Every structure is written in structure tokens, then in C-alpha cells.
Amino acid sequence: MVHVQVYPRENHLQLVHLYYDFKSFFFSYENERTVLILALVDRPYFILHGFSLNEFIRTPSQVNIGGQYVVNTFRFSHVSVVLTASRMYKTYVNKLMEEQSALVFFVNGKKISIDSPDPKVTLIQYLRRNLYLTGTKEACSQGACGACTVMVSYYNHHQKKIVHYSGNACLTLLCSLHGMAVTTVEGIGSTRNGLHPIQQNMMENHGVQCGFCTPGMVMTMYTFFRNNPKPTQEGMERALEGNLCRCTGYRPILESFKKSCPCGLGLCQQSAEEKKELAEKTATEKPTLENYDKSQDVIFPNELQKSTEFSQKNVMFVGGGYTWLRPVSLTKLLELKKAFPKATIVMGSQTVIGSKIRNNSLPSPEILCCTQVVELKRMTQDTQAITVGAAVTFAQMEEFLQETLKETKEKDCSVVAALLEALRWIGADQLRNVATLGGHLMSVGPHDLQTLMLTVGAELNFVSTENQAKTIPYEKYVKNGINAPSSTDILVSVVIPLNKQNEKVLYTKQPFRRGMDYAIVNAGMCLKVDDKNGNIDTLRFCVGNIEEKPCSLDKVSGLAKGKTLDDKLIPEICDVIIEELKGCKADSLKYKVSLACGFFYKMFKQITETIQSTKEKTEFGLTAALSSGAQYYDVPNPEAKEIVWKPIPHAAAKSLTTGEAVFIDDMPNYSNELSMWFVASTKAHANIVSIDPSAALAVPGVVDYVDCRDVPGNNDYGPLVHDIPLFAKKEVSFHGQPIGGIIAETREIARAAARLVKIEYEELPAILTLDEAIEKKSMDPYIANHTNGDVDKGLAEAEITLEGVVQTAAQEHLYMEPISALVVPKREDNEVEVFVNTQEAANCQKDVGHFLGIPFNRVSVRVKRIGGGFGGKALDTIEASGVAAVAAWKVNRPVRLIYTRAYDVKTSSKRHPVKAVYKAGFTKEGKITSLSIDLYLNAGWNNGISMFVMELGMLAMEGAFNIPNYRGTGRVCLTNLPSNGAFRGFGAPQGTFIIHSIMYDIAKHTGIPFNKIREMNLYQEGDKNIHGMVLKHFNLPICWEDCKKQSKFEETSKAIAEFNSKNRYRKRGVAMSFCVFSIGYPMLFMCQAGALVNIYQDGSVLVTHGGIELGQGLYTKMIQVAATVLEIPVDKVYISETSTVTVPNAVETGGSFVADLNGGAVMNACQILKERLQPLRDAMPEATWEQLVQAAIFSRISLSASGFYKSRELGYDFQKQGEGQYCNYNSYGAASTVVEIDCLTGEHQILRTDIVFDVGKSLNPAIDVGQIEGGFVQGVGLMTNEKVMINKDTGELSSYGPGNYKVPGIRNIPKEFNVTLLKDAQGENRPLYSSKGIGEPPLLLGASVHFALREAVNAARSDQGLSDNYKLACPATPEVIRMGCAGPIVKKVDAIQENNQNIQF
């Protein structure tokens, strides 16, 4: 008897199993497109290749399967096949399991039951698309940003307690939640029913900017407080490691959470002194706990607590073409695995296996979820070993080990300590809460605990489906290639031997970024000494993450055996380590091997010093420190009637903290809406030979394919010239360039089908680096030239000349909300409505009109808010809205396009990498007499706006120093990479870094302090700079001196010198930097803005203007302006959105000038209204605002006014240097930073940063401080860890999201972060209540970190006798710092041949 099972998937058949007498014959499909179909008769009838049902009918008559059967085609109705076969299958599976179950779980206290759940569906998909709970945000879908954090709770019937944990909804498979309760941000507070104290504090402490990360932050903290009645700050910081914020710089978020702690008073995390002070203070005023209202917490469902059914009963879900089997005993698991040998085992599904499920690419439709198998969840300990079940999560393991360590305090438990150290730094809480030891060891690494298991000699207990138990040493398992001994074997537990007497175990890991990051290299050491002679008995040294599997360096063991514990052994062993590892295939091999040697050195010393009870132990690693900070600003007068100048919270903070705020992907679907996805180039440079979308079009659910042939208007756009094709036509110029698009019913179908479009290319030579572009003269003809005096003469006459090169690399915006567009064709009169998260609504309107060939008045672009932009949502959003518009036009239905994080990062614009080649002439005293700089920008494949970035960067470079003879030339270089564009600072960060680096070089060359060199060359009040601006109210020296004083620069420098003299492996450095930032666009036509202000009958006011809210607090500031002019309370004023319908032709939101411009327009509109109302006000001086408005209506006074503002009369032409007016005014700021580095690993931490900033009379000091902190931290990323990588063969960006592009996390901000707004800052041309623009300039101060690091590295070098001026590369990654610190290890690894697959952008 043959039994057949056919799986219907969507409306096509995809997978079939054939069972013969319940012994399975398994015909796996070869790829996603191959279908096996077998008739339900007593012999296998036919099998065919095909994709859809239509193809199934057309299949040839004979097909050979694996050479075994030749079968005949048989035609019959597919429907009967599907039904009969799936019924048969269910009968079969039901024999193995109990009845098919319904998936039951709770969301925010509400029970949800799904009869046939689809195992592919993730929690985030279900929350957002089925429950419309869009507060949980999808920013990366990689488990690497925490935006999707929710709280998951279950009842532990053994421990009789409710367990809460934070989890990433983007990786959590819905089926894994059976019997659990999920709490989302909507479940803890709302604007209607009241905010949770955590949300309230986030609002009040200004922890919200764009707000895209906010719900995730709130849920992480909510879970943390539910689990920790007595939280510590360390605990809080650890909990937040899994949540990224690209806007705030974390300080205010941390501050908000400190204040939310369950005691209600924020005491828990305060120092003993502060506690005492507060206790005394509150002794008289009875403490109130009203901040923390427990009644708001969702109650854990009683049903889950009472019944054991959910966790102790076998479960089977059948849906979506898959069968999810969740046994609760090992016997059942083995039985199932025997029946379905190819079934996929899942635990936490946090590996590639999870993505295979989501992408429909499993080898068989059965998924075996083992998380509830009781035998796999045990943890035991005896005197010899700890045994950990395969299904034990990292969090459970950590808890168990901590208890173990407590209980065995007096005993040496270095294995336990090493395990805890390893667990501490694997991912973040959201991962540790679900990832299991079994899944970790069974998946292809490199993973952290794999190295440690090898080090300690762990053993793996497997059991086969024949119930045969096998114990395999982990070492043997690794050598066999990290695969279970057979696919039918199941890992049950891991035996981790405890260290024996005289044996010590250590583990260490160096990540790229501390907190939520994989290891660059990790290592473990197990050293046992001979009890008799104290010599080394055994030494095992293992390293991981250099290649796919960890390795034990046996030659090291051989060499060490029998030797005395002596430092002299170290160099010998390092030689062996280098010998063993030098042939590895890994990028950055020199660094990785140096880490391995450094780890050996550190661990060997630590163990030796412990065994030998050395009194003064060598200090390794960085000093532990917690975050703190202070903000100093002048609040003019809290009683003053003006609402401007007050630190009021972000206007949308309530909606953002509750998750109610709507971003584009949160907008409800139109009933006829479709999704689209790109068909993109897979070559860096090629001609397109042919395109065949037929396979994609055959996929059920695919509606259409679009490319350049479907563009009804013009297929090109561009800021200056229209030279960017919307869809590539003949040639592709970078990997990922859009060629076409697939339009489908769902985004998943569109994305899968797009991969099936066949494109043939004729490859062309590609240029991937700036140096290659310079060498091959691949440049735009435009040359920037700024000259002052006679440079050549100046150089010839200079006392000293110096030449050098300064470079900066690309930076990815990594805004949290990916680029998104929704285009709705209105059908009537060709109207099109575009929702896009753009910084330039008017340009989107113009270009969509241009692409569609319709007048601009038919295109309305609406932007409510955007989840971070930083300049990255400019030109790239024109592409997004354009392709979605063409697609929507073609199918005449709404089309939504949401970029995946990977596509966004790989193809969108970046900050321009630059190379500056300079020659400087100066006196012996350090006064610069002449300077020539040749600047080269890597523009990517197209000039775009690069020439403006270059011009502005060059003027920033020259903007602060008075150099009598100066010449700067700039060239835009073209490569086959995505086109670079605007990024916060627009060239100024690069320009500022370059000029300060030159000053640093001069300082080192002359031996004059860096600060002094800059002070002596600085402009003075009244000087005229290169673009002709007379520097009036030149506040920079004031900021500089204040900063120097506040940071105690001189004392700190001395203390650091002292510290460095006492520390060998950690060094500190301190440095200052400053910025001069021009505010106001050089092009006059961009210095204008409009606004529309409407007053309604109830006195409420709706303001609209041309600026876009991207988290910078623009709407809040505009509301403050309107409320101040109209003299009404701030809550009377509302801004709903920015739209081309209400305010036309607005300039883009960028350049730190948006508040000035739009504020001017809002002010103008409000003044017009005020003037109109004035006669009534004079007549009714006592009337309330509402009465006044009513009277105006009856008096037929228009209550709607449009405002307009233009900022100045003179613009600037870059070709006529020094003529006209380049900008309105300058913003100034100074920073002083102290860093510490680990010389053996290159890791650093920022110990302290002090910033003094001139923001004029701040319009909203809380928002401005937020901009300073957030901008600075983004600058820190640019200067340190953010590294965009490219595959050198394909030109594809190998950075694809926060998983491998490391923006600063909570651990990377200054431990002490003090910000001061310059008091009584004077200045001219500040149109908006004497305030100054602030968005971009603070980013430039990140350079202070780089110079401080350079100081620290130079201190390390001077210990090695190197007194050179080391050119620390930018970004100063751990690799750059480590190699810069030099020393014997670096010298030794220098001979290693590097063969990097990836190169820096």
C-alpha cells in the first residue's frame, strides 16, 4: 500500500511525500520550483517537475525519479488530489500525534486561537497584519536592532512561577508561542487611557526623537522592570544592549528609564549618598508611588496558569504547506524523527534555519519544535560536570550557573565563570532568552560557546531514531565538520566538565562593538599544572571565529607540556600560534592572529598570576564604568508667556511612546492594494542583454512586471541634470541598481518572484575603490577651486613643510525606518497620492509627475513623519516613490514598496569617502603660512549632489583657520558603487576632520601642543574668511575656553599621563575638537519657505509648513513659534502632516536651516492672523482666545493665512569665490573627550565627553541638547566603528544591516556625557527668536574621539619606543587601534599575507 501526501501551498502544489507501509520514501524536491506529485493508488504513479497547477497538467508523460521509477503521467483534477492526499496525510500523522491542534496564545490579554497556523508566519507579521498592532516596529528583520521587542510570558509549572522575557518579534515564529502570552506596546498604555510610567518618562525626559525605536525600547524596559523589582543601572544598560537608537545618543533614554524604576522614585540606581539625601528629603514628604501604577500591567491569563495542556501535551499544527510538530517527550520526538527523517529541528530558530522557514526553503514540510521536550530541558550538576539539555536557553543556563557559582563560592569554578563570561556577551537579552545551547552547537558557526566547549572538552549526548545513545566528544564533532553524526540523530544534552584541581579555564571574546555583537575572534584556555612540580601538565588553547569552526591549537599544547609557568614561554607560543593560523582564509587575518596571540598572553598571565598568587596582578581590559551625564542650559523664565525657549517635550511623544504614531508601513491596507519588489542588478557594471520575467509571472499571486518600458513619462531624474534612470535600460552601473519590479498580492510573493526574473548581462570593467578611480581618472569634469594668496610662494618660503594624506570612509545612514512608499492612483483625472518617507516632498511630487507624464497638480505627496533620515531620505526616496508610482500606474491599483533593511543598506546613498592630499608650510612656532589640499570624493556611480557636498566640505575645511596662502582643489571621482549623497553635515564632517588632522600632524611635527597649534591659527573676531564672511560674534573661542575649563583639560591631561605611565595594556588619551558650521543654503532660491495656518471655530489651530518631521523636533519648535506669536497655550496648536497640497514648492528638509526657514513662514502666517484679530482684541481685551475666534467668525475675518519667508538677499556662486553671501550665520561648538583603549585588542571606551555649544538662544533647550547628544554619537560612529564593506569581486555591499554594520549602541556612548548650551550667546542674522540651527553641527565634534584615540595609541607606541606620529585610520576600528598600538605581537604578525575578500567603501 502506498500512501501519498500532497501539500497544497497557496494555489499550487509544492511538496509531496510518499510513504510505503509507513516506511517513508522521501522524494525531496530539488529546489523551490520542483514539485513531486504521486497518485493515491497502490503504486507510485507519476512525478513531475513544475511549479503551478497549470504546469502540472502540461507535464511530459514520463519522468525519472532518482533512476528508480519510471512512471506515467496521469491526468485528473488537482483538487481531488489535494484533498484526498492531504486527508491521507493527516490520518497518517494523527497516528503519530494526537489530533491536530489549534495554536493558542494571548496578545495583550486577549486570547487568540488559530486552527491552521502557517509556521512561516512570524509574530511581527501577525501582530502588524492580522491584529493591526503596528506599535511593534520592523526595522531590520534580522534580530539585530530591538525595534520589534515585545514581552513574552509563560507559566513554568515546575517552578510554579510566571516567566517574562523580552523577545524580537521579527524572528519569533508564531507557532512557537503556543500557550504563551505576548504583551506589546499597545498593551501597557495608550493616549486615551493613560501612559505607562515608562512611556510617560520617555516623553518627559526627551527620550524620543523620530520614535521608531521607542516602542521597542519601552518594551525592553517594561520587561526588565517586571523581572527586576530592584533594578540596577548595570542591569538596565545590559537590557538595552539589544536596542539600537540612531537619533538620541541613548543618554535621555537611559535617564527616562532610571526614573521609571519600580520604587517609583528612581532610587534604585542612585549612589548611596544620593539615596540618603533623597530619603531625608522624602521623610517629610511621604513618598508616593503614583508614578508606577501596577494596575496598568497586563494580567497573565489565568487559563495558561491553570492548565498544563499547553506545555505538557504533544501539539501538531498543519497549515501553509507545513506541519509543525511539537512533542513533549524524547520518545515522541524520536518517533516523529523516524517517521520524518528530513524534518527540520528547531529550537529558538534564531539561525539561518529561521530564515529558511520564512523563505519556504526547507528540505521537508515537517518542522520539529523541541523546546518543550522535557528531557532536553534539564540541567544537572555533580562533582565532575554540568549537564545542560539541548533545549535550555542561554538565559536559563546563565541563571543556573549563577546559582551554582553562589553555592560553590569557596570552590574554584573557573569553568562556570568562563561559561558566564561567554554567555554574557552572546547577542543581547532578546536572543539569550530564546536561543538554546543545542541550537547554538548544532548550527554552523562561528559561535562563541563552540570555542569554549572545545576548550573544556565538552561531550555531546546524541540519541538516534533507533534509540541508540551516542556520546561524542565535541572536539571530534568539530573535526567532522559540525554536522550531527547523522541527520536522524538528536542532540539531547551537553556534558561540560568542571575544572579539576590545579586546572583553570578562561574565556574571552573581542567583538567589533561591545554589546550585541559576534566575536571578531574568541578564545578559551584550559591550563592544568602538575601538583608535584608546578609545571604545565596540560594546556589547551582554542580560538574561534577565524574560520567557520573553532580550532584547538594542538602544537601549542605540545610545546607547553612540561614547561614551567614562565613568561618566557609566551613569545615561543605566539610563534606557534602564528604558524598554525597564518594559512587561514579570513579577512583581516593579521589582526585576528594578533588577537589570538594577545588572548593567549592575557590568559596565560592571568592564570599564572592566580596560581602563583602574585600580589600585583597585571591589569587587562577596560575600566568598568556606568553612564551618567549632565545638561546645562538657561531656561529664560519659566513664568514667561513665550512658549519658545522652553524645554517642552516632543509634540508627538505620547503617540510615539505608545506605538500609536503612524509610519508608512503602519497605514492600513487599501482593499485592492498590491506590493512591489525590485528586480535589481547583480552586477557592478554591465550591459543588459536580455530580461525574461516569465518564470516570475507564473508564480501565483504575481500580478505584473514593470521596467523602463512601462514608464509613461520620462525614465530619468537627477538633482541637476536628469542622468539617473529610474529603471536601468541598457547599462547597470552598480550592484543593486533597479532594473524592474514585480507587483504581487503580498510583499513575500513579490520578493520571492523577483528572484526568478532572468537577466543576462555582458559584464564591463568595474571600478570599486577611490584610489582606482583617481588612478584611472574616473572623474566628473567639475573642479572645485578655492584660493587665497600665493600658495606655491608660501610653501617655498616656509620654515618647515610637511606632506600627508588624510582619509575618511563611507558611513551608512541606518535610519531606523526603512525607505517606504505607498502610491495610490485615484483613477479620476490621473490624480496620484503618494505617501513616502522623504525629506523632499516637493521633489518627489515633481519627479513622480515627470515619470508619469502628468502635471504636478495631479500629484499630492503626503508625509506625516519619518523614522530618521539624516540626509538619506532624499534622492533615494525619489527612486522609491517613482518605481512604486510607475507600478501603481500600470496596474491602476495602490502599490506599497517597503525596502528590506538589506536592500536599503546595500543600495542607498552613503556619506562620501574622501581622500585629502596636503602640503603645509609653517613656522617653527606652528603658525601656518601656506596650505595646499587636493581633495577627492568617492561619489559612487553618479555625481548627483556630490559636487555640492565637495564644495561645502571644502569650505568647512577652511572655515576656522586663518591661513594666508591657501589652495584647495576638489574632484568628484566616479566608481561602480551606489551614488553617495547627503548625510548629516554634508561634507563638513570630512572637511573638519581633515583640517584638524593636518593641525595634529603639525603639532606632532613641531612638538607644540595640538590645542595651541589650533588656537594660534584660529580666526579672530572681525576676520574675513575664505568665502568672504566677516566673523562677527565669533563665539568659537568662548565655546572652546568654556569647554576646556569644564572638562578640566589641563588636569585631565596630567592625570592621563600619570595613568599611562602606570598601565601597560590600557592607555588613555584626551583631545579637544571644535566645529564651525555655516547655517543657510548658499543657493538663494533654497532660502525660502511657506506655511499655512488655520484657526478653527473651537480655537484650535492647525499649522502646516514645508518642513518634514524626521525626529529633529521640527514640529514641536513650529508649534512653539505659532503658540508664542498667537499667545495661546501650546496644546491649542497641532501639526498633522507636511503635504504638497497645503504648502507647495517647499525646499528639502536638511542643512540645519529648516527651523529657521519654516519658523519664519509660520511666524509670518501667525502674525498676519494676529493683525487681523487685533481690532477685535482691542475691542474685547478680556475675551478668551475662543471668544475672540468666535467673534472673528461673526465679523467675517478670514482665519486662514499663508505665510512666507525668505532669509536673505544675496546668494553665493561657488565659481565666484568670496563674492555674495555664503550663509546666514555660523553655529559653533567645542568638545573635549577622554578615551581608554585596550592595547591588546584595540577595543575602546569613551570615558568622558564635555560639549559646549552655541545654539544662540535655544528655541527648545531639551530638543537642542538631544540633537547635540545624538549628533555627537553619530559622529562617534563615523570616527570609530561604522565600516561599510564591499565584496571586492562582485561590488556588492557586504554590510546588510545592523547585524554587521555596527552603529553605536548603549555601551558606546561616553560614560560621562556633559552638554552645556553657551550662555548669553550673542549673534546676528538669527531670524527665529535669536536661536540657531543645530541638526548637523554637533556630529563634527565626534572628531574629538578620534584625536583622543590617536593620543592613546601614540602613548602605547611610545612604550614600544616609537615616537612617530601614527596616522590612525578613520574609522578607528578595534583593528586599526590594535595594529596602531604596535608591540612584539604586531611585529610578528606583520609577515602574514592578507587576502581580504571584502574591502572598505
Ligand SMILES: Cc1cc2nc3c(=O)[nH]c(=O)nc-3n(C[C@H](O)[C@H](O)[C@H](O)COP(=O)(O)OP(=O)(O)OC[C@H]3O[C@@H](n4cnc5c(N)ncnc54)[C@H](O)[C@@H]3O)c2cc1C
Ligand atoms: C541577532 C543575533 C545575534 C547573535 N549574536 C551572537 C553572538 O554574539 N555570538 C554567538 O556566538 N552567536 C550569536 N548569534 C547566533 C546564536 O547564538 C545562535 O543562532 C543560536 O545560538 C542558535 O540557537 P537556536 O536555539 O535559535 O537554534 P535554532 O536556530 O533553532 O537551530 C539551529 C540549528 O541546530 C539544529 N538543532 C537544534 N537543536 C538540535 C538538536 N537537539 N539536535 C540536532 N540538531 C539541532 C537545527 O536544526 C538548526 O539547524 C546571534 C544570533 C542572532 C539572531
Ligand code: FES
Ligand atoms: S526588527 Fe526585529 S530586531 Fe530589528
Ligand code: FES
Ligand atoms: S528616536 Fe531612536 S531611532 Fe529615532
